[in-house]
Amino acid sequence: MSQFPDPNTLLQEAQKQIEQVRSLDALEEARIAWLGRKEGRLTLLLKQLGGLSIEEKKLYGPQYNSLKARLEELLAAQEENLRSQERRRALENDTLDITLPGAPVAYGHLHPLSQIMDSLVSIFRSLGFVCADGPEMENDFYNFEALNVPADHPARDMQDTFYMESAAKQLSLPHLTASHADQEPNLLRTHTSPVQVRVMQKYPPPIAIVCPGRVYRHEAQDATHLAVFHQMEGLMVDEGISFADLKGTLGRFAQLLFAPTVKTRFRPSFFPFTEPSAQMDVSCWICEGAGCPACKGSGWIELLGAGMVNPKVLSGMNIDPEKYSGFAFGVGIERIAFIKYGVHDLRLFYENDTRFLEQF
Ligand code: FA5
Numbered sequence: 001m002s003q004f005p006d007p008n009t010l011l012q013e014a015q016k017q018i019e020q021v022r023s024l025d026a027l028e029e030a031r032i033a034w035l036g037r038k039e040g041r042l043t044l045l046l047k048q049l050g051g052l053s054i055e056e057k058k059l060y061g062p063q064y065n066s067l068k069a070r071l072e073e074l075l076a077a078q079e080e081n082l083r084s085q086e087r088r089r090a091l092e093n094d095t096l097d098i099t100l101p102g103a104p105v106a107y108g109h110l111h112p113l114s115q116i117m118d119s120l121v122s123i124f125r126s127l128g129f130v131c132a133d134g135p136e137m138e139n140d141f142y143n144f145e146a147l148n149v150p151a152d153h154p155a156r157d158m159q160d161t162f163y164m165e166s167a168a169k170q171l172s173l174p175h176l177t178a179s180h181a182d183q184e185p186n187l188l189r190t191h192t193s194p195v196q197v198r199v200m201q202k203y204p205p206p207i208a209i210v211c212p213g214r215v216y217r218h219e220a221q222d223a224t225h226l227a228v229f230h231q232m233e234g235l236m237v238d239e240g241i242s243f244a245d246l247k248g249t250l251g252r253f254a255q256l257l258f259a260p261t262v263k264t265r266f267r268p269s270f271f272p273f274t275e276p277s278a279q280m281d282v283s284c285w286i287c288e289g290a291g292c293p294a295c296k297g298s299g300w301i302e303l304l305g306a307g308m309v310n311p312k313v314l315s316g317m318n319i320d321p322e323k324y325s326g327f328a329f330g331v332g333i334e335r336i337a338f339i340k341y342g343v344h345d346l347r348l349f350y351e352n353d354t355r356f357l358e359q360f
Helices: 005-021 022-034 041-051 054-093 112-125 154-158 174-181 191-200 243-257 309-318 333-341 346-350
Strands: 207-216 227-237 262-271 275-283 300-309 324-332
Touching: 005 022, 005 041, 005 054, 022 041, 022 054, 041 054, 112 207, 112 227, 112 243, 112 333, 191 207, 191 227, 191 309, 191 324, 227 243, 227 333, 243 262, 243 275, 243 300, 243 324, 262 300, 275 324, 300 309, 300 333, 309 324, 324 333, 333 346
Parallel strands: none
Antiparallel strands: 207 227, 227 324, 262 275, 275 300, 300 324
16 A cells, blocks of 8 residues: 555545635636546546556555545535535625516507497496307398398398308208208308397397397498498397387497487388387587587487387297387497597508507
8 A cells, every 4th residue: 555645645635625616617627636537646546556466456446446436426516515606696696676677568459349349248238238149150041031031122132241152062961951951051141130039049038138249241342331340239128118218228328338418319210120210320429419520510420220129020039029029229330430439441440550550
């Protein structure tokens, strides 16, 4: 052992050196000094072991190997120690300035037409109505026939329709075509009135529903006519419902939507599914009836179509028209946007120009 230093003495020396190290760079230097592949002190000693006799190797080999393992442990422990000190220092020094303004986040918002639909629904909810829904792909029965518009009725011309072939026909499935023809969708609904039919088919009176949704008409588009637009349907059916209920409900609706001072007037109109039928106008709340550009000088603005549910429609749904009566109405959502916000070209709502949409 005389030519080799005592491993314990070496260990003490290395341990002292490693413990005194204060940086990861200095620790790396210490590692190289002891265990560096070419010049490390312990590496050189281990290399010298190769020249010893077998007995000496047996004696020194294990001592120096365990010294090497111990040094590696000490280096690893000190490295972990230094790293955790570094982390702690970073946490203490790198304070977060919470007073700095954050990066601005651009918030989106509901589309103006959705906002209008939401506000209409909430007004009618406050009047005791519930919201109903129905499919946009309909068939003749729900869109026309059940609403007292048979196939050859001239009223069909009022609503030019997008028709489509039934899936069964397209796929040439004659057994399905025969049995499902009545139920399969064959058109895009031209108004929200088919939802009335579906609700009356499913639920007995009393009924008080509104149903907002998208509708389709085969129309040439211009500033006031779209081929895809939105309506909201309303239906109330119960015993003893009269035109006075229609006037009271829709009058209150107009006041809640526009201004408490708004008045309503009803002019005769025609819809096959209501009898009598009416157009409801609201007094212009901008000029209070005096006449201005918004109401084209008349003091009145046309708002919606309405009427008492035709007894034929009720009996078609197995609702006894002797016992029950009801009123219905349908309002164009884009029309309300037009009136409420003075947007005189409805196409703007569909162009997705954020400069326009951000104003709502
Ligand atoms: C109807 O669609 C009836 N179903 C409404 C109704 C329901 C009456 C229940 C009675 C009882 P009308 O075709 O008038 O009616 O359409 C209703 C509203 O939809 C119109 O007042 C208008 O505001 C809007 N509208 C109609 N066609 C277009 C179009 N091409 N583009 C934008 N809005 C339209």
